[in-house]
């Protein structure tokens with residue numbers, strides 16, 4: 001499995017670099033796993049966070065690299081993060097389960113899939129039983145997702161852009177839509193339609209997230225329509241208005257938050273297209289969506 005890192009094509013960037021020799025590709029990750037936080041998170045969608053929280057592991061680095069990244073403290077190439085062995089990562093999963101997590105939520109781990117699988121194998125041997133959530137930018141290779149099929153219960157992909165212009169401008173990925181649609185199709189094939197446990201928590205399924213960006217209401221409308229046409233009731237959709245601008249001097253058009261009117265309009269389309277899922281009310285928006293990436297939950301593990 002680790003051989004997949006020696007000419008890495010884990011994500012659509014297909015860098016083919018030898019990460020086992022310390023050569024870095026677009027994501028900036030070598031063959032060690034780095035993470036910056038592992039904690040119960042209350043701000044995921046209700047059937048993921050529940051009352052006790054989603055056991056969220058925020059991995060460092062990212063293979064997409066959006067200019068407005070809301071988790072930039074960990075996703076940037078020289079991000080702070082703690083190196084973790086497979087055993088330490090397995091222990092981290094087990095610790096979250098012990099704390100009462102409803103699930104293990106792997107945030108942006110595409111570039112670490114082989115190591116994550118090894119850690120999940122170890123953790124399952126040691127008693128990990130809660131559902132595994134794969135939380136993704138949507139910019140994923142189907143081949144890599146197939147490796148995850150025996151492990152992942154719930155997929156949580158973004159569908160960020162319909163337009164290749166915006167995908168190129170903000171994520172350096174003009175092929176984003178085609179890649180994400182293929183990836184989400186594979187995720188839905190694996191997970192099936194949403195299923196819930198007796199406690200109302202999601203146990204299987206795919207939740208597609210769309211983070212609204214300022215001035216892109218037309219693109220949001222096309223994304224929502226496309227989700228409805230392709231996936232209908234086989235997915236839940238999470239329409240997010242929490243966008244927070246950081247250092248947007250080079251992209252002044254993104255230097256504001258979403259207005260209430262923009263969000264209301266998108267919510268109306270959401271209903272019009274017959275989508276099922278989640279809205280956020282204005283009062284829920286706070287810095288809590290962006291937790292501290294300070295090594296919380298990773299103390300003492302190596």
Ligand code: SF4
Nearest residue numbers: 008011014015025027
């Ligand atoms: S995971 Fe990283 S090194 Fe591998 S193909 Fe993607 S960006 Fe390149």
